[in-house]
Amino acid sequence: MFALIPFNAALRQCLVKRTIGATLAGAVLAVVMAVPAAQADFPQRDIRMIVPWPAGGGADAISRKISNLAEQSLPTSIYVENIGGAVTATGLMQLAKARPDGHTIGVLTYDSVVTLPRGNMVPGYSLDKLEPFARVTQEADAIVVSKQSGYSSFEELIEAAKENPGTVRIGVAPQGSGPYLAVRRLEAATGVSFNVISYPGSSTAEAEALLSGEIDAAISSLGDFSGILSSGDALGVVELSGSQNPAYPDVPPISDFGVELETGSFIVLAAPANTPKDAIETLESIYYEAYQSDEFQQWVTSIGITPGWLGSEEVSEWIDSYQERTFAAMDELNL
Template sequence: MNIKIKKILLTTLMSSVLTTAVAADFPNRDVRMVIPWGAGGGTDGIVRKLSIIAEKELGGTIYAENIEGGISAIGVMDLMSAKADGYTIGSLTYDSIVTIPWQDKLKRYDLDKLSYIARLTSEPDALIVDSTSKYKTFEDVMSDAKAHPGKIKIGIQNIGSRLHLAVLQLEKKADVDFKIIAYPGGAAAQKEAILANEVDIVATSLGDFSGLIDDGKAHGIVEFSTQRNLTYTDVPTAYEKGIDLVMGSFIVIAVPQATPKDVQNKLEAAYKVALESNEFQNWVKKIGVTPDWLGSDKTPTWIKDTKDNLHLIMQNLVDQGILRK
């Protein structure tokens, strides 16, 4: 065996031994969870809750860090550039996986820089009004929208986002027009807007507004789904109202691509135990979000299919002049 081949084999063996040693010792310090949205929103609450439970299984502290901006791009790029040792993990949502790659304006933003640990949740979007609204039902909104085109103000989170796409599709399918107002930064800004009567309606998930809904300060009038929410069973689906529109968000957790596989496996196992725990299952039922685990073996394919299908819908809307890229 020549010297060059021996060196390659020795390097490979040493790398394998070191990787195993790192994984066995992981974690020996705090793990940072990057949340690319503001504190107080739905993603923030779910990821923090799961991380608190997961750290018990992992055997180390997981602390959350909110890094806002660029419809999640700033926080996700922080994750992409982090050291690939398992001590920085991050959460991604619809905009992270669909909107930003579609806009294709950030050259440093490359999802291939990440490895996906799991999909955690799925949650349909909805239209929500405050408790003092004159709109009590979906029919109330549609009737007023047809009578007064462009009058009803709907608060979304970002132009070009999933919620923007949902409202544009609703306008097209129901033959109505709304005045769309963007509130970047997640659901927290939408809550302030609707309580201050800056908008008539907000488009987001029921889970994002669970606190206000449970306190009687807001209620859902329709959910963009084919099946009713298990928590808010009084909210009708778009399908029931004759609108073929299914749209929603999800939460995926990821690490820098070169993170040792054994470390990734430890993180995946800890979050799976956390998601399946009675503590999380009982908690999540109260906020209208559906736990929807998909492991690291299937999440990458699911992400690719989801992104490709939605990009096709978005491009069709651009071609029709309904959406601008």
């Protein structure tokens, strides 16, 4: 009897160790197996797309269109949320702070890439906190005149500004924006002086100002003004590009007038930094499929916007190059 007691205790101890070991091994195996299973299931819920501008502008329209097409490849939806303010920083700060699991993505525009970093305008804002995974458009800015202005060509607009400096009213986004830089570069290139009026927010405010007669002209993309252009309430007189836009054959590029000035905007899609690679790959894939679709290509060109795809391996390098060129132009004008 006494000899069996230690044996049974040892046996029990051995069995306990084996049970614990088997349990731990099983748990580890379950975790290892669960990781690829979770990755394969992305997305697990609807994807939130943050557009850092109010509804109604060009960035909003493009983001909604391509997202509507992209979600057709998913078992879930992609819904757009407009969060304007602080020249896109309000929405993008929310994007940067979102859980990096691929279920929150957002839109970067010129202001996100140039205006905010250049001026260090918002504490805590940094592109390092975001991971771009695609560029879907690259569009030139243009000068649009209102029907009420009496101008019908780029030459007439420049001539009026030369004869009466500071009287031709031209609307642009606030200082630091692409259109603001464009109008200052245009003044320097042509030797004229405009009455520059800035409008915060999307190009919708400039379109309303053109319709009311508050301004004579405005600078943004032709796509941003597609509504008032198609209605005949406004006329595109020049595109700030070195080549003709086939969607608007009646709007000449500024290079036709001997002026070298190419500027514009773009739509870049991004996720929070440290988003898993598999989620980034899925997002890039579904948006590329949407981008390539006939529906998107026909729609985007019909509103005068140039499609221009760059994938995740190229877009960050492109952003760095774009910043460098734009900052150099700003330095020349002391802006």
